[in-house]
Amino acid sequence: MSDQETSDQTPASAPGPALRPVRGAAHRAVAALAVAALAWVVRAVWHVRLAMTGQPASGPPDQGGGQHRPLTALEDSYHQVSSVGGAVTVLCALAFLSWLDRVRDNARALSGAEPRYGSFWLYLGWILPVVNLWIPRGVVADAHRSVFPDRRLPAVVNWWWALWLAGLVGGAGLIYTDSTNEVIARAYTDVLPLLAADAVIVAAAGTAALMIRTLTTAQQRRMDETALTGRPGTAP
Template sequence: MDNALKAPPAPADPRASDTLARLAAGALLLTGAGRLARAVWEIRLHSAGEPAAGPPDQGGGVNRPLNSLENSYHLVSTVNSVLTLLCAAAFLMWLGRVRDNARALSGRPPKYAGIWVYLGWVVPVVNLWFPRGIVADAYRASAPGVRLPVVVNVWWGLWLAGLLGGVLQEGDTDSVIARAYSGIGSLLAADLAVAGAAVAGALMVRTVTAAQTARLARA
């Protein structure tokens, strides 16, 4: 348990929560749109077929020049990476805020120490349930006796599906291009899972924030 839990809880700030919720939800939706754009480019690559020269990575450290479609996929992939980083920053700021608000509203320490707001996403094994647990704990502290919204589990289920797809498709952009030429089923499944998780995540952010705002209004 972190030392910060020993201090008196800070007053909940509904305006800051709402601002961060809008920022996180918007970033999630942009990330989902970017992932759908990536899926479209993968379909275009698959439809075009692999060039006669073979995949971009020729093996032995040799790479052939990319064609225009492959170059554009590199650009789409880079934009997706930037959006993902911005989304992660916005979401973590929101998550930290709702956790602090939940503590102030309930008057009890959160179930998970503050460090897990960040490490919970990257530490193996615990990343399979800690982030969802932090959200669920914040919601239950903000709306005691109210059932956890279904959208929380939908978001987390889709996120785990996208995470698994990403693990199975590790590699650089050229290797992803080669997979798109040979078969895009797993690529599209992962893209759609992440896009769905982004949309569900945006709804989840607004739902949890609304519960805290309503509790503050009653208080």
Template sequence: MNEETAQPVAPPRLALRPVLLSGQLAAGALLIAGLAWVVRAVWEVRLAVAGEPASGPPDQGEGVHRPLNGLEDSYHLVTSVGGGLTFLCALLFLAWLGRMRDNARALSGQAPKYAGIWVFLGWIVPVVNLWFPRGIVVDAFRTTAPGRKLPVSVNVWWGLWLVGMLSGVGILYKDSTDKIIARAYSEVWPLLVSDAVVIGAAVAGAFAVRAVTAVQAERIRQGQGAQPLAVGTAG
């Protein structure tokens, strides 16, 4: 009786996920968030030019807030819309980042340097938030395209983000909107510098997303041209 020899079964390859649309959405959202901060800076200049009303700042201390005038009320609207756009930008960026990480794993067959949970927690856990988010981007890029030079825009984006985070400016304001209005009346330049940091980080981030996405999309096209990819489970 002939015995059949069991052949080892190769593990299924992980599925690749389209990246171009995700990258376009993330880059576009970053630019829109940057534009929202441009509008915010314009309103702060308008507040500075108008000058503080005789009734004093909106937040008058000890829980007392005077009624807002039209310009101050519109600044509240501008900051609320900007905050909403920034939140949407964060969601689209995280979706893109997770997709890039998963695709890099599928393309290389190597386990990512950072666990998937850090795609989200890496931004908020103290200390590790100084390098984990950039590290995930860099790891996905270098795993996808070994030997290729990291786009300069990645370091510019992260450098500006760190300036904002460590100096307590940009999207990390701890002051209330009314207190920011008071600062615009008394000393607008620090606010404008903070806005410039956010705008610069958003623009650099958009360029970084486009550059990293283009490299991975090129690698995917090359792989698909060489052989069909099996469908598996992205982890």
């Protein structure tokens, strides 16, 4: 058999996975974080307003035994602020996950290695008890380290995660068991823990935005280098 015939019968190597544009997703995630931070600042302002106004003589909104008194205008507006803040937080989470999904896909294409944590953990790792204390950070760290194994993980990743955990378990932050009326009662009687939780969440949003910018910039530079060499995937 001739060399030409052998060459014709040799299957061409499959192209590597395509790189996905990441800057747009990063910009959307940062913008969503900014809006979420603003929503929590507004929430903090309402906490201060409630504390300064003081609890009405009729007592807290939840009177006990399943009884509730009519809300004041300020209390009713706090319910609206809280609802808007919750909706903004959900949209922010979706934007963040969209960015992280692209970063993970690009890390797989650039490194040729499968992620340490599968897609299952990308989403459910945030809400499953106990494992949500470390897996989301692990997903972010793995995406960066697989592309840059010789570099130290940027410190901003650890700052973001520490603030996220503080907001998560702070008792009045991102996830808590109190109803909105119970939070109103707490603002009347002990507002400082609420304000501390608000500050931590705003700080977590700020560090998350800085982390997104840091990791995106590093990955984009590697993608640009890949575009020049034509490996391992197609340039965005």
